[in-house]
Amino acid sequence: MNFAFSDEEMGFLKDFQDHLAQERQRSDAAVIFAPHRETDSWLVDGPERRAFMKRLAQAGYIGMSWARDYGGRERPGIYDYLLNEELSSQGAPIIGKGVGCIGKTIIAHGSDRLKREFLPQILAADIEFALGYSEPGAGSDLASLRLRAERKGENWVLNGQKMWTTSAHFADWYWVAARTDAEAPKHKGISVFLVPMDHPGLTVTEVKTMGDHRTNQVFFDNVDVPGDYLVGEENAGWRYVCEALDYERFALYTVGPLLLKFQSLVELLKLARRGGAPLAADPVIRARVAELACETETATMLQRRVIARAIKGDVPTVEAAMYKLYSTRLGRSIANYALDCLGPLGLLRSGAPHAPFDGRWEMSDRATVVDTIGGGSSEIQKNIVARRGLGLLVGA
């Protein structure tokens, strides 16, 4: 057993940290490194962040684990992980779904034409994607999605609606799951398409959230898609969607933001006072912080299990479910506890006079709400642990 990364991995990480240290000297660094943005700090949603990703690409950091044939560096997946762990720890955008699930699915199942068109643009960080899975009637039960795709000659015509598409308002391409066979069982009639986000048949409208984080509804009105932009095989979409999630294991399961949150709580307790004494001196608070410290360390172990399994080339489905379940709940507990410690002043928002820590915890308590809902709710994670992990005979 060895909980440490290898010298080679640590050397790689050191080089990358140096690259980021350079980046932090830039005048636009505050836009790129923005941990206070919480749950959407990872988005490549502005010109500064796009340029940052392009510089990462030029420095050779994009596509670490892709095969050389496709312009990658053929490094083990752990390198993708190390990059995203560092990026997310610094509140910078992460190397996202283009390199992860979308690129890898195209490599595994896409036509030569899709490979030629998309892979170089992904490697160069030229394009951003939005992921269109969820619909008003299909959230946890994703496979019941109903966006209709009908064949018309060489083309497909898409009609219906997607819900909760993060990034749709700035992405270039839409990775969309649609129903191509309404008669087949629900998992067997889904296909995946690539649609340019500026297609005139698409209407993107904003959905505001309590985390000040924009997501979108997307309406499809006779959106014609050339046959070439159906990814892989017709009606094999559900398999690709599930596989794609597995490709994300390395990229998605970082622990840095959680550690950062715990550290910030500790800083808060050293700085803030109650009745003249630092909060950190209060035995009741110390006891609770000790609990949170234990839980943070436990979360780190659950995260190490995901990575360790993924390193072996296995699909850590249950490990990932456990980590997501545990870490998202903990993140919310930390934010909530920070507010409890700050007391009434903790209610003040960023910009309000006397807002402690410029309202970062006030924001955190709202923003982290999504963590136990999006990307498979806590209840769905528990179902995975119960059924796949424990072999419990649970339904749905």
Next chain:
Amino acid sequence: MDLDLTEEQEMLRGTVRRMCESLFDPQTVRRLEHEDDKFDRAFWDELGAGGICALRIDPDHGGAGMGALDLALVFEEFGRALASSPFLSSCVLSASLLSRIGSESAKREWLPGMARGEVVAIPAWQENDLIGDAPATAIDPVRGVVNGEKLLVPFASVADIFLVHGAGPDGDAWALVPADAPGISIVAQSNHASQPLFAVRFDDVRIGAAAIFAATEVPDPGSEAFGDVLIAVAAEAVGAADRLLALTVDYANQRKQFGRPIANFQAVSHPLADCATELEGIRYLAYQAAWAKDGNMPWRHLAQMAKLQAATLLRRLATVSVQIHGGIGYSIDGDPQLFYRRAKHHELMYGTADDLKARISDHIFA
């Protein structure tokens, strides 16, 4: 023993419920969040005209002299509708403070107007004792001058007078400061639950010695004057929880995933059953505290328990409700977020959990 309301109490509840339903619909709640004053004049006028503002003010000063239990019923309705108004600040806390610390002439001058809802009296006591070295508010009883800055002052922008707590040379004092006195400046403090909270600065505000009273009542949840506040806030949280529970039950029955209502999943139904169970206990905890206060029995620790439990439950239920609503729960369009944000407000204002727990265990071990 019986746990029923009297006919009069049922009528009071019905009256306030109708007022809230007709004047404080969900659109009003949302509209106010974006306004500067966050004050609904029509609702306030109705509370004044309907005699509700007079509820806890004594009959000698224009009040109705009704009980804490009546107050609890009113706040349960406010909570259900998320109806906000200066009631808690003016008709409960200020009225209670002024009755206890004020001179007879000050009471005669202000309480009748407060009882009619024509005067909005706002207590201002919170300061930044958390971070930094802001000087504490100073009240000079000889020259009759107030200096300092108060934070999280509710409805300050529509106040007619402030009751300001501060330090004087011979101990703490309360100063009665007309809101139009020169030297007062008011800045909005945007906040978690989009409530009307303001920072109010007093720069050499001259009010005269007659408007300054020794602080026999301290502004904290152990004091006599705060008793009604604890009961009112507990009942408000109970009302909000009641409404949130009902709308979450509706949603769980309507929303289908995997071919059935999500209510079918015990992961959804059981947390709601837990919350419903606690809610029924806590509702009566609040009533009992009010009943004990009305009957001159020991009530203080009961009121502290009620506030602690009710606010904690509202927050837990709001977390459950948001979760059950999935993405809708997180979106602004959904109603649960309104409750989720207000739940934290309820938890942190008027006695935090840590503060109340310390007082409750002091009582136990006394």
